[in-house]
Amino acid sequence: MRIGELAERSGVSVRSLRYYEEQELLQSERSSSGQRHYAEHAVERVGLIQLLFAAGLSSKTIQALIPCTITGVSTDETKALLLAERDRIDRQMADLAAARARLDEIVDIAFDPTLPCAHQDSPEKVSAA
Amino acid sequence: MRIGELAERSGVSVRSLRYYEEQELLQSERSSSGQRHYAEHAVERVGLIQLLFAAGLSSKTIQALIPCTITGVSTDETKALLLAERDRIDRQMADLAAARARLDEIVDIAFDPTLPCAHQDSPEKVSAA
DNA sequence: CTTGCCCCTCACATTGATGTCAGGTTTTAG
DNA sequence: CTAAAACCTGACATCAATGTGAGGGGCAAG
Secondary structure: EEEHHHHHHHHOOOHHHHHHOOOOEEEEEEEEEEEEEEEHHHHHHHHHHHHHOOOOOOOEEEEEEEEEEHHHOOOHHHHHHHHHHHHHHHHHHHHHHHHHHHHHHHHHHOOOOOOOOOOOOOOHHHHOO | OOHHHHHHHHHHHHHHHHHHHOOOOHHHHEOOOOOOOOOOHHHHHHHHHHHHHHOOOOHHHHHHHHHHHOOOOOHHHHHHHHHHHHHHHHHHHHHHHHHHHHHHOOOOOOOOOOOOOOOOOHHHHHHHH
């Protein structure tokens, strides 16, 4: 398939797909005229890339880890990277959980009907009052 | 206390504290010579700011929510913001959990003793071989 | 052939918190 | 008094993924 179709099927912009290739996360065959062509499994690959990006991994890290996910072959470096990223994710989840708990407290206060609420009138009236 | 002490006690750079003030997240009294002075509770405030930054809230959002955390007063806008950020955090935690699970699978493969390992020899030997 | 759509590369813009440097003033310790 | 340390403002740098636009081919249908 060509890049437009891959973009649509994987829900990623064409720009991003070219970027992934530049970062060596995704390979393509080029037609004689230079157009990119992808195999079916590219869709899945892009999904993996997205998954890892969404968790805050850098393209460099993803690039290092991808061979491992494909061939199962790992080096000391990829192993260390794996563990480090997992730890980072754990820390980030803890950060998120803490912030979420704090926001919950604030929500409780904000939606407490016994507390005063700022007026929702038009701003002019409020400031003029 | 002055900015250096606050930085040290809150574990944040002086640069960041000035930035927080610029973003109206943190206030200071100025001495006649223009130096910033902070009350004790500023330490706690900085902690809150950090907590929310760590969860990916923008300074603009934090600025909108801070009055709510101090006075308990909320507007429709801050309420919507609270719920939106909480949802965003939930989604992000789900993303992290998914990536973590995927990394776990990869870890299992990478550390599987029955699978072949890339050699850890010096790179020259490997590539020369 | 022409029109339209998809593709190509190159390159600059964006966002946001923070680093860093420059040049200057204040405070503090000796 | 003087030197060091801390502070001030202002401005430019950073990182990373993505947006966007220019200028130019490729290919299929009419």
